[in-house]
Amino acid sequence: MTDPHPRYAGLWLPFVTPFKDDRLDEPSLRRLARAYIGKVDGFVLCATTGEGMALSADEARQVVRTVAEEIEAAGAGTLIMLGLHGVSTSAVVQALRAVEGWRADAVLVSCPHYVRPSQEGLRLHFEALADSTEADLLVYNIPYRTGVNLLNDTLLRLAERPNLKGVKDCCADFEQSRDLIGRKPPGFAVLTGDDARFGVALRDGADGGVLASAHIDPHGFRQLLALDRSAIDQAWTRLSQIPELLFSEPNPAPLKHCLWRRGLIDSPEVRLPMTPVSPALAQRLDSALATSWAQ
DSSP states (O other), X not given: OOOSSOTTOEXXXXXXXXXXXXEEOHHHHHHHHHHHTTTSSEEEESSTTTTGGGSOHHHHHHHHHHHHHHHHHHTOOOEEEEEEXXXXXXXXXXXXXXXXXXXOSEEEEEOOOSSOOOHHXXXXXXXXXXXXXXXXXXXXXXXXXXXXXXXXXXXXXXXXXXXEEEEEEOOOOHHHHHHHHHHOOTTOEEEEOOGGGHHHHHXXXXXXXXXXGGGTOHHHHHHHHTSOHHHHHHHHHHHTHHHHHHTSSSTTHHHHHXXXXXXXXXXXXXXTTOOOOOHHHHHHHHHHHHTTTOO
């Protein structure tokens, strides 16, 4: 029988990748993992917030191995989702095969960027990926980055594949998201990836979220998942101020600044073409960390 409860539901943290002098900072990564293990349902590694496109394959593998070791040492059930991207179907198939031995529970694959395939092309692309691996896959639909929107009819056909387990939904269309939530099959997770819309998504019945903002207050964001839909709006009023400030400049620089100020990573360094936060935003973030975001 199909499990009606999605395995990949709940609150997920899209981890930053800590750097120091342009090298992967493993001690900071371990410290970061230990800080959040047990506070969320899963970690998304090497995706957008993790500057995945700026990582070598060896660095990405080290990130997954390091976080998996910390989870195992803690005896925790925190899941790992690995972010993958690519334009060519054959290249993404090869990437999926290359990561088969990595210690990830699932792979999050974005729609091909730049080339803007048709819905038929998207369907055939993800079917080829699903057929090439036994790994659990989730689709990342984020049209404002890729230039193409995976429509619900296409996605629901893909959801018939047994190893296609869900979607990180950043379509930025409330009606499309509501329609998907209402039509999705049992066991298929709809996770919002739009931090600013988390409250609305939960009220509409989403299964959870992949939220950079939850680094600031994981307890508050996770608590939101347990509330009745009628109580979500009031609780969200306070939390909504976090993504408003955290995404006022390109992600992940503001988040890295906050994690650095909290002592969880040794440097707020990002890799070009990303740049550090502006002095003005740094001052606003520091003020929030000292007052409303204080732990």
